[in-house]
Amino acid sequence: MYKGGSSMNISIDVKENEKLVEVKVSGEIDAYTAPKLRENLFPLAEKEGVQMVVNLSDVSYMDSTGLGVFVGVFKNVRANNGEFKIIGLSDRLKRLFEITGLADIIDINTQIEGGVQ
Amino acid sequence: MDFREIIADKYRDILVNYLKDQSEQSLYSSQKFSRKSIEHMISPEEIISIHKQLIVDLFPDMQPEIAHSFDILLEVMVGYGFALREHQNLKHIQQELRSEMEIAANVQKTLLGTSIPNIDCLDIGAISVPAKHMNGDYHHFVQDENNSVSIAIADVIGKGLPAALCMSMIKYAMDSLPENRMNPKDVLENLNRVVEQNVDLTMFITMFYGIYDTEKHVFSYASAGHEPCLFYNAESAEFTELPAKGLLLGIEKKTKYRQYERTVDVGDMIILMSDGVTECRTEDGFIERESLLELIKKFIHLDAQDIVTSVYKELEKMQDLQLRDDFTLIIFKRKV
Numbered sequence: 316m317y318k319g320g321s322s323m324n325i326s327i328d329v330k331e332n333e334k335l336v337e338v339k340v341s342g343e344i345d346a347y348t349a350p351k352l353r354e355n356l357f358p359l360a361e362k363e364g365v366q367m368v369v370n371l372s373d374v375s376y377m378d379s380t381g382l383g384v385f386v387g388v389f390k391n392v393r394a395n396n397g398e399f400k401i402i403g404l405s406d407r408l409k410r411l412f413e414i415t416g417l418a419d420i421i422d423i424n425t426q427i428e429g430g431v432q
Numbered sequence: 433m434d435f436r437e438i439i440a441d442k443y444r445d446i447l448v449n450y451l452k453d454q455s456e457q458s459l460y461s462s463q464k465f466s467r468k469s470i471e472h473m474i475s476p477e478e479i480i481s482i483h484k485q486l487i488v489d490l491f492p493d494m495q496p497e498i499a500h501s502f503d504i505l506l507e508v509m510v511g512y513g514f515a516l517r518e519h520q521n522l523k524h525i526q527q528e529l530r531s532e533m534e535i536a537a538n539v540q541k542t543l544l545g546t547s548i549p550n551i552d553c554l555d556i557g558a559i560s561v562p563a564k565h566m567n568g569d570y571h572h573f574v575q576d577e578n579n580s581v582s583i584a585i586a587d588v589i590g591k592g593l594p595a596a597l598c599m600s601m602i603k604y605a606m607d608s609l610p611e612n613r614m615n616p617k618d619v620l621e622n623l624n625r626v627v628e629q630n631v632d633l634t635m636f637i638t639m640f641y642g643i644y645d646t647e648k649h650v651f652s653y654a655s656a657g658h659e660p661c662l663f664y665n666a667e668s669a670e671f672t673e674l675p676a677k678g679l680l681l682g683i684e685k686k687t688k689y690r691q692y693e694r695t696v697d698v699g700d701m702i703i704l705m706s707d708g709v710t711e712c713r714t715e716d717g718f719i720e721r722e723s724l725l726e727l728i729k730k731f732i733h734l735d736a737q738d739i740v741t742s743v744y745k746e747l748e749k750m751q752d753l754q755l756r757d758d759f760t761l762i763i764f765k766r767k768v
Contacts, residue, residue: 353634378757379589379638379707386683387634415638415657416679 324348327355334397335366341373344381353384360391360399367392372403372427382411389421402427439474440482447486473520475513480506533593537565540596544603548737549575553646553768556581557736559744560706560760568595569706569758570602579646584619585760586639586681587658587706594635595758601630602637616641616654617691620678624656624689627682637681640704644764649696651764654689656681659707664728666699671725674702696766701736703728706760736763 325342336359344352359367367388371377385401392399400422404412412418446465450458469479484502487494544567548556560569568588575581586602588595605626609619619641627637640661642653653661655676663674678689696702724743731742740761747759 379587383589383634383636386636386680387632390633390683414659415636416677417657417683419679420684 325351327352329355329359331359334362334364335368336362337368337370339370339373343375344377344384346378346380349380349384352381353387356384356388357391360388360397361395362397363395365392365395365397367397368400368402368425370403370427371401371408372405374405374408377408377411379411382415382417385421386417398422400425435472436478439469439472440485443479443482444486447483448490451490470516473517475516476509477506477513480509533565536593536596537562540566540600543600544570544572546572549573549581551575551581551646553649553766554581554644555736555765555767556763557738557740557765558760558762559740560758561744562758566593566596567758568599569760570599571704571760571762572603572606580643581646581764582616582641582643583704583762583764584639584641585658585704585706585762586637587758587760588637589635598631598635598637602627602639615691616643616652617689620654620656620681620689621687624681624687625685628685631682636683638707639681640676642702642704644696644702649766651694651696651702652691653694654678654691656687656689659705661705662701662703662725662728663694664701664703664732666697666701671703671728696764698766698768700766702764704760704762704764706758736765739763 325340325344325348328339328341330337330339338356338359340352342348356367356369359365369385369388389399401412402423402425404423409418409423412421412423417423442465446458446462449455450462480502484499484506487502488499548558556573558571558573560567560571562568570584570586570588572584573581574584584606586599588598588602602623605623606619609622614622620639623639631637637656638658639656640653640658641655642651642661644651653674653676655661655678657678657680658676660673660676663672664670665672674692674694676690676692679687694702724747727743727746728739730746731739734742740763743761744759
């Protein structure tokens with residue numbers, strides 16, 4: 316078994332209700348866990364007019380590989396006339412979206428309904 | 433005597449000795465024996481077959497059932513022997529891949545090679561270290577006859593081979609830009625078009641491009657989602673982030689970039705880095721920008737090259753010598 320720097324800890328919880336797709340990600344998103352995230356999210360992003368909301372409030376770490384997955388998902392959703400939102404970003408992750416200019420094209424500022432769990 | 437007989441002989445000595453005295457010494461020699469036999473590709477089932485034969489020879493009056501029981505053990509071990517051979521094959525393949533990667537890393541080094549310009553008024557230091565064989569960070573200096581130095585620093589998402597291949601594309605795109613001096617914003621807009629057409633959906637590149645005018649001492653720059661650069665004001669002895677906003681390369685075809693300018697006084701420094709520097713993780717969490725500043729301050733009296741090298745060494749120590757990401761740090765210091 317390969318043991319890298321990562322603990323491979325990620326869980327992805329998907330709730331689908333017609334066009335609304337709610338995804339809750341928990342754990343770490345890095346080069347080792349990003350492929351799993353990609354496999355889970357890409358097929359969902361291809362639904363015509365999908366409204367995807369990804370909640371990252373339980374993500375403790377994300378590097379640029381994770382950012383790449385969300386960029387890919389965002390492009391796919393947009394190509395299929397859908398909407399894409401990310402909620403629950405920590406200050407550290409918010410900074411990542413701001414530095415990269417992604418905050419200007421991806422909606423990251425919607426408040427979580429019912430406050431923070 | 434053939435090899436198998438030598439092995440059987442050796443095994444016999446060890447076994448006989450142990451049956452006599454049950455000493456630690458005999459146990460130890462059996463450990464040594466197993467290392468040797470693995471080295472010579474002797475399978476576990478072969479050892480059991482030797483063991484069975486010896487036991488039958490040594491104790492001719494033994495109950496036959498005990499001898500038969502070794503047949504079962506032998507059959508079970510066949511699977512383990514198979515796994516061992518597979519493991520040895522993989523080890524061999526891994527070695528081949530490793531040497532191929534080393535060759536590729538050397539090719540890349542030559543391809544992306546850049547040398548620090550020698551300019552009277554500037555002290556420049558640069559360090560770039562890949563986390564693995566191949567570097568996904570890129571930096572390139574150009575000195576032109578109009579007394580300006582330009583610096584490009586880029587970071588491809590991810591690391592390893594895919595990042596390195598992408599970096600080569602950037603290198604060629606940069607080389608194919610018109611010769612005459614271009615504004616940083618134009619450089620980024622040009623590269624963005626190339627990258628947008630040529631990368632996978634989840635791939636992107638951050639880039640910072642700056643030109644230092646060595647007559648006016650003005651640094652003009654633009655950023656495509658790159659880790660903010662730092663500015664050290666010698667007079668107030670304070671660090672600030674160089675403001676810069678701009679989208680990553682490769683996201684939207686028609687992205688426009690904004691250009692910024694900063695006047696540089698004697699002693700001031702411009703500090704450029706890749707996100708490998710701020711994403712350094714230690715046991716206790718991330719290295720905050722604050723601690724990076726502390727480190728730079730600690731070495732601020734040194735030459736630019738010694739500052740970047742010393743900061744790298746300290747960060748490496750803090751992370752137990754294990755880089756998680758490619759690491760690039762560049763400093764421009766105005767001398768006169």
